[in-house]
Amino acid sequence: MSKIHVSTTVNGDAVEFLADPRDTLLDCLRDQLGLTGTKEGCGTGDCGACSVQLDGVLVCSCLVLGAEAEGKTVATVEGLSNGPDLHPLQRKFIEHAALQCGFCTPGILVAANALLTQNPDPTEVEVRYWLAGNLCRCTGYDKIIRAVMDAGAEMRGTH
Amino acid sequence: MPKDDLKTAYRLVGTRPNRPDGLDKVTGRARYGADISAPGMLHAAVVRSPHAHARIIRIDASKALALDGVKAVITRADFPTGLTGEDWNLQENTLAGDVALYDGHAVAAVAATSKLLAQDAARLVEVEYEVLPHVIDVDAAMQPDAPVIRAGTADHSVPEGMHPNVVKYIEFGHGDLEAGFAEADLVRAQSYKTEATHQGYIEPHACLGQMGADGKGEMWVCTQGQWYIRRMCSAVLGTEASQLRVTPSEIGGGFGGKTTIFMEPLALALSRKAGGRPVKLVMSRAEVLRATGPTASASMDVKMGMKVDGTITAASVNFRMQGGAFIGSSPVGEALSCALACYTVPAVFHQGYEVLANRPKAAAYRAPGSPMAAFAVESLLDEMCHELGLDPLAVRLKNAAREGAKASYGPTYNRIGLVETLEATMAHANLKVPLGPNQGRGAAAGFWFNHGGETSVSLAIGEDGTVTVSVGTPDVGGSRASLGMMTAETLGIAYESVRVNIVETGALGVNEPTHGSRATFASGLAAVEAAKQAIAQMCARAAAEWGIDAEAVEWLDGAAVPAGPNAGKFPPMSIAEIGAKMGSTGGPISGHHEVTAGGVGASFGAHVVDVEVDPETGRTTVLRYLVVQDAGRAIHPAYVEGQYQGGAVQGIGWALNEEYVYGADGRLQNAVFLDYRIPVASDLPMIDTVIVEVPNPGHPYGVRGVGETGITPPLPALANAIAAATGVRLRSLPMSPPKVLAAIKANARG
Numbered sequence: 001m002s003k004i005h006v007s008t009t010v011n012g013d014a015v016e017f018l019a020d021p022r023d024t025l026l027d028c029l030r031d032q033l034g035l036t037g038t039k040e041g042c043g044t045g046d047c048g049a050c051s052v053q054l055d056g057v058l059v060c061s062c063l064v065l066g067a068e069a070e071g072k073t074v075a076t077v078e079g080l081s082n083g084p085d086l087h088p089l090q091r092k093f094i095e096h097a098a099l100q101c102g103f104c105t106p107g108i109l110v111a112a113n114a115l116l117t118q119n120p121d122p123t124e125v126e127v128r129y130w131l132a133g134n135l136c137r138c139t140g141y142d143k144i145i146r147a148v149m150d151a152g153a154e155m156r157g158t159h
Numbered sequence: 160m161p162k163d164d165l166k167t168a169y170r171l172v173g174t175r176p177n178r179p180d181g182l183d184k185v186t187g188r189a190r191y192g193a194d195i196s197a198p199g200m201l202h203a204a205v206v207r208s209p210h211a212h213a214r215i216i217r218i219d220a221s222k223a224l225a226l227d228g229v230k231a232v233i234t235r236a237d238f239p240t241g242l243t244g245e246d247w248n249l250q251e252n253t254l255a256g257d258v259a260l261y262d263g264h265a266v267a268a269v270a271a272t273s274k275l276l277a278q279d280a281a282r283l284v285e286v287e288y289e290v291l292p293h294v295i296d297v298d299a300a301m302q303p304d305a306p307v308i309r310a311g312t313a314d315h316s317v318p319e320g321m322h323p324n325v326v327k328y329i330e331f332g333h334g335d336l337e338a339g340f341a342e343a344d345l346v347r348a349q350s351y352k353t354e355a356t357h358q359g360y361i362e363p364h365a366c367l368g369q370m371g372a373d374g375k376g377e378m379w380v381c382t383q384g385q386w387y388i389r390r391m392c393s394a395v396l397g398t399e400a401s402q403l404r405v406t407p408s409e410i411g412g413g414f415g416g417k418t419t420i421f422m423e424p425l426a427l428a429l430s431r432k433a434g435g436r437p438v439k440l441v442m443s444r445a446e447v448l449r450a451t452g453p454t455a456s457a458s459m460d461v462k463m464g465m466k467v468d469g470t471i472t473a474a475s476v477n478f479r480m481q482g483g484a485f486i487g488s489s490p491v492g493e494a495l496s497c498a499l500a501c502y503t504v505p506a507v508f509h510q511g512y513e514v515l516a517n518r519p520k521a522a523a524y525r526a527p528g529s530p531m532a533a534f535a536v537e538s539l540l541d542e543m544c545h546e547l548g549l550d551p552l553a554v555r556l557k558n559a560a561r562e563g564a565k566a567s568y569g570p571t572y573n574r575i576g577l578v579e580t581l582e583a584t585m586a587h588a589n590l591k592v593p594l595g596p597n598q599g600r601g602a603a604a605g606f607w608f609n610h611g612g613e614t615s616v617s618l619a620i621g622e623d624g625t626v627t628v629s630v631g632t633p634d635v636g637g638s639r640a641s642l643g644m645m646t647a648e649t650l651g652i653a654y655e656s657v658r659v660n661i662v663e664t665g666a667l668g669v670n671e672p673t674h675g676s677r678a679t680f681a682s683g684l685a686a687v688e689a690a691k692q693a694i695a696q697m698c699a700r701a702a703a704e705w706g707i708d709a710e711a712v713e714w715l716d717g718a719a720v721p722a723g724p725n726a727g728k729f730p731p732m733s734i735a736e737i738g739a740k741m742g743s744t745g746g747p748i749s750g751h752h753e754v755t756a757g758g759v760g761a762s763f764g765a766h767v768v769d770v771e772v773d774p775e776t777g778r779t780t781v782l783r784y785l786v787v788q789d790a791g792r793a794i795h796p797a798y799v800e801g802q803y804q805g806g807a808v809q810g811i812g813w814a815l816n817e818e819y820v821y822g823a824d825g826r827l828q829n830a831v832f833l834d835y836r837i838p839v840a841s842d843l844p845m846i847d848t849v850i851v852e853v854p855n856p857g858h859p860y861g862v863r864g865v866g867e868t869g870i871t872p873p874l875p876a877l878a879n880a881i882a883a884a885t886g887v888r889l890r891s892l893p894m895s896p897p898k899v900l901a902a903i904k905a906n907a908r909g
Contacts, residue, residue, distance in 0.1 A: 020275055027274075036194040037187015039411070041361040042444040046832035049361055077187040086185065094181035097797035100636035100805065102184030103191060103362040103411025125841075132841040135832060137359045137412050138636060139801055140808030141840040 008069040010035065011079030019066035025059075026050045028066035029076060037077040037106045041135065048134030051107035052076045058114040060133075077106035080113060088151040089113055098147035100138035108134045112148045120156055124149065171648045172860055175797045178640040179659065180409075189409045192365030192381030197437040200367070201230055203429050204277035205422060205440075206267040206284045207450065208259030211293035211517040211825025212306065215259060215286060218267055223280040228272035231432040232284065233425065235266075239397035246394040248485040252520045253395055253424050259288065260308065260484035261517050262826045263449025265422065270429040270438050293517040293825040297481040298458050300324045300516045308515040312486050317512075326486040327513035329495060331569070332475075334506030339473025343464025347543050350460050351535040352891040353874070354818035357453040358524050359809070359837045362411020363442040364451060368426030371435040374398040376427055378405045383413040383633055384672020388423055389664045395424040396431075403427075406663040407633045414809070415523030416452040418672045448830040453819060454524035455480040455489040456516075457531040461498075461539045467547055469554035473506040474499050476536065480528075481514045482521030489513045489521055494528030496568035497871070498536050500606040501577060501763060502558040507567045517825055523674060526607045526867035530810060530874050534892065537603040537875030542888060551879070552602050555765070556581040576789030576853030577604070577763035583849050584765040584787040597774055598782065599884025602767045605871030609864035610675025611756025615668035616685035618646065620693055620748040624735030625656040628686055631670025632678040633661050636805075636866070637798030641679045642686050644794055645860055649690040651717035652734060659686075668753050676864030679794060680855075681756040687859045689750030700744045701732045758857020762864060764788035766807060766872035770880040777900025779815055779881060785847045791855035791863030799865050804846040806869025812838045813870070814877035818893050 003018040010033060017032035024043075029035045029052070038061055041049035045060040052061045053075040054068075061074075080087045089109050092098070099105045108131060115122060115130045122130065127148050128141070136144060183189040220232040235256045242250050255266045267284050271277040292306035299305055301322050313326040321328075340346050362381055370376030376398070382388050385405040393400040410417060426440040442451070458479045464472040476498045482489025495509040544551040559577045566572055581604070584590075594600060617629040628646050632638060639659040647654045671677070698712040701719030705712070711726035712719050718731035741748050769782040786803040793799040816836050820828045829835045854861025874892060882888045887902040 020273075022275055030194075031196075031274075035187070036190070039191070039362070040193070040441075041363070041411075042832045044444065044831050044833065047361055047444075077185075081186055086182075090185040093185050094177045097175070097178070097637065097795075097801055099181070099184055100798070100801050101360070101362070101410060101412045102180070102189055103360075103409075105184055106187045109185060128840040128843070132839040135361055135837060135839065137361055137414070137809070137837060138805045140804035140838075140846045141843055142804045142846045143797070143801060145840065145845070 004067045006067055006070050008071065009073040011076060021067060023066040024062050025064040025066050025069050026061040028069070029061060035076055035078055039103055039106060048111060049104050049107040051110040051134065053110065053114055058111055077110055080109055087113065088154045089148065092147040092151040096143045096147040096150065098139065098143040104134060104136045108136065108144060116152050116155060120152060122152060169648060171644045171654055172792065172794050173796065175795060176640065176644065176654050178637050179643060180634065180639055191362055191411050192408045193441045194408070195367060195379055196439065197367060200437045200439055201270040201272060201433055202274040202277045203268055203270045203426055203438050203440040204281040205265045205425065205446065206281050206286065208255065208262065208264045208266055209826070210259055210288055210290050211262045212291040213259045213288035214291060215255060215257060215266060216289055217287040219285040220267065222283040222285065223269055226276065226280050226283065228276045229269060229280045230436065231270045231429045233268050233428050233432055237428055237432065238395065242394065245487060248487065248520065249391050249420060250395040252485060253420065253422065261519050263446065263519060265450065268425040268429055270433050295516055295518060295821045295825055297456055297479050297514050297516060300481060300514045301479065308484050308517065312515065314486070324515045325512050326515055329492055329511040330509060332508035336473050336475060336506045336508050339506030340464040343472040344467045345543055345547055346462065346464045347539060348460065348462035349539050349890060351538065353457045353531045353534055354892055355453045355456040355518065356813045356817040357448055357835065358414040358416035360412025360414060360416060363444060363447045364421055365441040366423050366426050367437055367439045368423065368430055369435060369437040370427040370431045372431060374402050376403045378403065378423065378427065379408055380405060380423055381408045381410045381417060383410065383417045383635065383674055385664050386631065386669045387418060387672050388420060391420040392424045392427055395420070396427055404663055404665050407661055410633050410635055413635055414525045415527060415674060418523050418674045421451045444832060445830040448835055449827050450519050452522050452524065453519060454527065455482040455521045457494065459531065459535040461535045463539055463543060465543050465547065469544070469549045469557045471502055471504045471558045474504050475508040478511045478532065479514055481516035481518060483518045484515050485520045486513065490528030494532040497529035497606050498532035499567035501555065501560055501604045503560050503564045504558065504567060525806060525809060525870040529605065529607055529871045530813060533603060533605050533871045534874035534878065537872070538878050538890065541601070541875065541879040552581060552585050555604050573760065574853060574856055575761055575763060576851050579853050580763050580765050580787050580789050580851045583851050584767060587785055587787070587849065589767055589783055589785045589847060592769065592783065594769060597884055598769060598771045599880045599882065600767065600769050601876045601878065601880025601883055602765065603872040603875035603879060605764045605868050606761065607676060607867040607871065608761055609680065609759045610677045611681050611759045612671035612675060612677050613669055613755050614681040614685045615670055615753040616682055616689050617667060618686060618689040618693055618750040620734065620738045620741065622738055624733065624738035626650060626652065628657060628659045629662045629666055630659060630682045630686065631662060631667045632673040632682045635673050636801060637795060638678040638682065640798065641794040642683055645683045646686045646690050649687050650694065650734065651715065676762065676866040680759070680858060680862045680864040683860065683862055684756055684858055685752040685754060688752035692750035692752065693748055696748045697734065697737045700737050700741065703744065705729045760791050760855030760857055760863040762789055762868045764868040764872055766876045768876045768880045770877065770884055772881055772884045772899060774903055777896035777903060779894065779899060781811060781844055783844055783847065786869060787849040787851060788865065788868055789851040789853050789863060790865045791858065792852055792861035793850045794860060794862060796850055799850055800848045802865045803848045803869045806867065807846050807873055808838050808843060810870040810873025811877065814874045814892060814894060816893050816895055
């Protein structure tokens with residue numbers, strides 16, 4: 001099967017790759033572009049470990065074909081920090097011990113960033129429902145929710 | 160850095176520094192099992208049985224091998240024969256021999272130049288099966304008409320006349336049971352069932368293996384124990400353990416499920432057959448659910464006698480557990496030992512049966528066996544307390560095991576903290592919150608032994624006085640932080656001056672996995688001893704330089720100092736100074752400690768949950784949740800809380816929702832996360848925690864180990880809360896909405 005040439009923008013960089021028509025965006029990010037921060041936990045859109053933003057929309061990259069990224073912009077966990085300066089969410093996750101194994105963390109950070117972008121002051125219930133598509137088996141979510149709320153507060157300047 | 164416990168004189172222990180691997184894990188840089196590649200790498204895919212029980216008549220891989228880019232296909236014929244015992248079990252589970260024993264059992268594997276090609280080729284491998292009758296349920300598997308899964312598996316412990324699927328029998332106890340029941344004012348007996356659940360780690364199993372024709376190999380793998388991987392793969396492949404070098408990746412959750420092998424030998428065998436090219440093998444979620452983990456399912460009877468004042472006079476348990484089609488895989492022994500471990504009961508008797516069924520080979524899952532046992536015992540205890548009008552927590556305290564008491568499973572307890580745990584629970588503010596309609600409160604206690612095990616740790620002083628610690632226990636939840644803190648505390652240096660590395664099998668003596676809640680306990684103990692060795696050497700170096708006896712030097716705040724005024728007057732010699740000149744003062748300075756760690760301290764916990772049950776749907780909402788547990792000493796309290804919270808939520812999932820659902824054909828029907836539904840953020844409230852600290856005398860900082868106890872109380876605590884909210888007692892898990900609703904309706908009909 002011949003491959004499809006895809007030109008897209010990932011974390012602000014113009015990139016090109018060849019995708020099998022069956023390759024997911026997740027496969028292409030990980031295997032073609034070496035961006036392994038985005039994880040595969042299920043491959044069926046149930047766990048959220050592969051969360052990325054595609055043209056600003058939060059998606060499971062395992063449910064998007066690589067070829068669909070043509071001409072779009074993709075934002076992954078690797079683009080969350082600004083050089084050595086961590087995003088407030090990243091800092092708060094470390095400070096609150098909001099990760100144990102860390103495997104779900106990239107997807108949760110991407111999803112939480114999408115939440116805070118559109119709702120800078122979410123309630124605990126809003127955070128819990130927004131992240132209901134991101135499975136974490138280690139933490140029981142308690143410290144994750146606290147870290148997201150605290151990052152939101154810092155970004156609003158209410159600390 | 161706020162200090163949680165001002166009572167102690169510790170500088171670092173009890174504080175909450177950032178974990179050293181935090182930056183890598185929030186930036187996506189941390190490398191897990193599937194995150195690396197190698198030059199010339201092939202990709203593998205596995206052919207799995209679609210039948211619960213089937214004879215393999217023929218495997219024809221010719222169409223797969225005809226595809227361009229397919230480099231190897233392996234079947235059981237590529238593995239050595241003659242293995243026995245657990246090694247045979249491991250080999251048989253890795254790849255079926257004559258008979259596929261469960262839905263998802265691997266029968267062949269393919270390596271090809273791309274992932275998609277490997278998957279295509281796997282579909283082209285033709286397997287002809289003769290479908291055999293199967294059995295899934297543990298009670299059904301013991302019935303006289305149940306299909307025999309493997310005749311001759313049973314060991315000598317099984318009483319005459321039992322079905323061949325019953326492969327092991329255990330009994331133990333003490334005291335006069337009949338007299339104990341005769342002495343009771345109330346004797347009750349009930350039966351309980353729990354369904355199998357999966358560990359549910361979010362990272363699927365993944366490895367990258369390479370092996371040449373000479374039997375030398377390397378493996379990168381997500382595992383809780385690199386030496387277990389090495390030994391098991393070598394046994395299954397008939398190679399020598401020391402020729403295989405296993406490097407653990409970052410691990411995306413394990414909970415016991417990554418203490419064994421499932422598909423790792425396949426990658427090595429494919430590599431060997433493909434001329435030594437590295438082979439990457441990554442499971443899909445469906446493969447994880449069908450063919451790895453899960454825990455056992457259980458059918459249990461409990462009988463208990465109680466006086467009107469709440470004294471438990473006697474108790475007996477009879478448990479049946481299936482752990483798949485392989486002897487020794489169910490945790491029935493642990494379940495029996497944990498069942499009554501929280502209480503001092505004059506007469507106890509335990510009986511347990513292990514039973515084969517056409518299910519995947521069970522693996523350890525957080526406190527293996529203890530949650531099921533707690534569900535049965537703590538549910539009955541709660542029922543009897545209510546029948547006698549007693550406070551269930553006060554009854555637990557009245558009967559609580561204490562230091563010096565003989566445990567239900569044999570040994571005598573050393574210093575334990577169940578009493579302190581129950582007292583802290585009963586004093587908590589959550590218990591004073593008033594409840595509304597359809598709401599109920601439930602409590603339960605739980606236990607895990609904890610574990611020491613084979614441990615080897617090395618520590619080296621750097622040229623600048625900073626310190627590297629090499630440990631063999633993969634970090635599943637912050638142990639690099641706690642190990643670094645204990646090392647820095649002992650050496651009197653900054654936490655940031657210690658780097659803890661999880662090393663490969665060539666770098667240390669054999670280590671058991673991170674299991675049994677042992678990483679912070681056992682690797683911590685060994686790291687502290689290694690640090691003390693290094694301190695002794697550094698004191699000797701200072702003594703030599705000062706021209707005084709080594710005994711006249713002591714270690715204080717990261718420096719050698721004269722021990723008292725008689726030793727002479729010398730300025731402190733810091734670890735940095737000693738490190739800088741160690742080459743000319745006697746050579747490198749390191750510390751090393753290896754031990755099969757004893758001194759284990761059990762960890763007890765108590766949970767209290769408030770629920771609301773919707774009488775129209777049967778759905779249970781968790782309103783508030785409290786975990787109280789004895790940590791011994793919380794080295795890094797945030798990660799101790801994390802273990803409590805995570806364990807509780809896994810238990811909540813087991814109690815309310817998670818189960819393996821099989822069709823009449825014996826196939827697993829819910830092998831995706833949408834249908835095998837683990838708790839999500841919107842299902843839960845915050846999980847309140849109280850860390851009780853009754854230091855373990857067997858550890859230099861009092862550590863007990865905290866990982867496992869927390870999954871034990873939720874099962875009965877939820878059942879007790881639902882009973883309080885609805886008046887309906889559920890004795891089988893999960894207490895899913897349809898089951899709760901049916902029970903409510905049956906109760907209303909009377």
